Amino acid sequence: xxxxxxxxxxxxxxxxxxxISILLEDNEIGLDDALAxxxxxxxxxxxxxxxxNDAQLKITELKKDLSEISSDT
Amino acid sequence: xxxxxxxxxxxxxxKEIQKTLEESFSQVSVIxxxxxxxxxxxxxxxxxxxxxxxxxxxTMWKGFNQYVFFTPQDGxxxxxxxxxxxxxxxxxxxxxxxxxxxxxxxxxxxxxERLKKKLxxxxxFDDARKRPIPTFPYKIGIVTAxxxxxxxxxxxxxxxxxxxxxxxxxxxxxxxxxxxxSIVDSIKxxxxxxxxxxxISGRGGGxxxxxxxxxxxxxxxxxxxxxxxxxxxVGHEVDFTIADxxxxxxxxxxxxxxxxxxxxxxxIFGFIDDNLxxxxxxxxDMIEQKKYSVxxxxxxxxxxxxxxxxxxxxxxxxxxxxxxxxxxxxxIFTTKNSIxxxxxxxxxxxxxxxxxRGFVLVExxxxxxxxxxxxxxxxxxxxxxxxxxxEINK
Numbered sequence: 151x152x153x154x155x156x157x158x159x160x161x162x163x164x165x166x167x168x169x170i171s172i173l174l175e176d177n178e179i180g181l182d183d184a185l186a187x188x189x190x191x192x193x194x195x196x197x198x199x200x201x202x203n204d205a206q207l208k209i210t211e212l213k214k215d216l217s218e219i220s221s222d223t
Numbered sequence: 224x225x226x227x228x229x230x231x232x233x234x235x236x237x238k239e240i241q242k243t244l245e246e247s248f249s250q251v252s253v254i255x256x257x258x259x260x261x262x263x264x265x266x267x268x269x270x271x272x273x274x275x276x277x278x279x280x281x282t283m284w285k286g287f288n289q290y291v292f293f294t295p296q297d298g299x300x301x302x303x304x305x306x307x308x309x310x311x312x313x314x315x316x317x318x319x320x321x322x323x324x325x326x327x328x329x330x331x332x333x334x335x336e337r338l339k340k341k342l343x344x345x346x347x348f349d350d351a352r353k354r355p356i357p358t359f360p361y362k363i364g365i366v367t368a369x370x371x372x373x374x375x376x377x378x379x380x381x382x383x384x385x386x387x388x389x390x391x392x393x394x395x396x397x398x399x400x401x402x403x404x405s406i407v408d409s410i411k412x413x414x415x416x417x418x419x420x421x422x423i424s425g426r427g428g429g430x431x432x433x434x435x436x437x438x439x440x441x442x443x444x445x446x447x448x449x450x451x452x453x454x455x456x457v458g459h460e461v462d463f464t465i466a467d468x469x470x471x472x473x474x475x476x477x478x479x480x481x482x483x484x485x486x487x488x489x490x491i492f493g494f495i496d497d498n499l500x501x502x503x504x505x506x507x508d509m510i511e512q513k514k515y516s517v518x519x520x521x522x523x524x525x526x527x528x529x530x531x532x533x534x535x536x537x538x539x540x541x542x543x544x545x546x547x548x549x550x551x552x553x554x555i556f557t558t559k560n561s562i563x564x565x566x567x568x569x570x571x572x573x574x575x576x577x578x579x580r581g582f583v584l585v586e587x588x589x590x591x592x593x594x595x596x597x598x599x600x601x602x603x604x605x606x607x608x609x610x611x612x613x614e615i616n617k
Binding site: 160170 | 359369378381382385386387388389390391392393394408409412413416488491492494495497498499501502503505506509510513
């Protein structure tokens, strides 16, 4: 299955966010590490929300001769 | 003169027959059952039309059969329009079919059931081969009419739920003759394109004739062969097609198909909020806890009653000092005692030395008598020599 970086990143960012909240919930890390993780989580969240809010659906039309016509809507 | 019978060549006779037949049957409508259906690479159709007692050959050229919305199947009852033609090289006649339609809606239903049974037996519907549908796709391939309502619906769902996505449409005819071939081409096109994670193939609802392309065998086989998972979304909820059975997933409508394979923006926001909320809860709890332990420390006995502690320490110091004093006193006392002891010993040694030289000590009432005037005559006395005492009793 073809996969691209861009796609992986969004999914990965969400996974990481979940991971962070689990790590924090486990309560086994010190305050400094916790704060660092929290900061990372905030950054990831902002990033994801921004990406989604800014996203413009892309539509590509395939012609039978495989040429692509791209149009942003 | 006997009437001479005209002798004709085979060609001449055939020509006569051809003329007669083709003129008499230049336009016929026939109902019958299809058998021996064959589609040649050229696109022409060859089959027989039969009933219980007779059979007639049929041909349907590509130029005409492209307008038939379904692919005939053996056993299907159809109504044909066409004309009789004679083919001299083989000496046979056939119907040159111009149009064809199912003898009734029931015919399509039966064709559907037959194909379903056949493909099911071949394993095209097996659950085991159904692949998972990605929930975070990057590119979604779409096989539908580019100007259809289904595509518009899918666009609006994608835009609302997950605009990060790219829709790649392979425009396709989804109704009428040639639709099945067009769908097959589009599925292949998207497979060749290779960058889509999932394909949605479908159209809006309609009559069984409208939807028939999705009941065609070639479409079923193209779906089966697709390397990319396919969601079949044909019509309204109640419409089931062969394509639905073969596809990796069947969605009741194209909009639902788009919903199934895209995460929702709102859900993602919710997910982010939940995780952030949990994280910030944990962090604030941690900070509260630290704060609390600082407060505990500040309010602790040690901090709050520092003075008490100092006083307490003072007491201890005092105690220690008084202990030291006591010990010193004790030491002094013991020292004094030993000094006393020593000195008396020293003294007694001095006296002993003197006595040895012949002196005597007189003792009365446990006291040494130092002069004659102190001596009391009628009282007991003790004479202390260097080598012993003598008691004088009165």
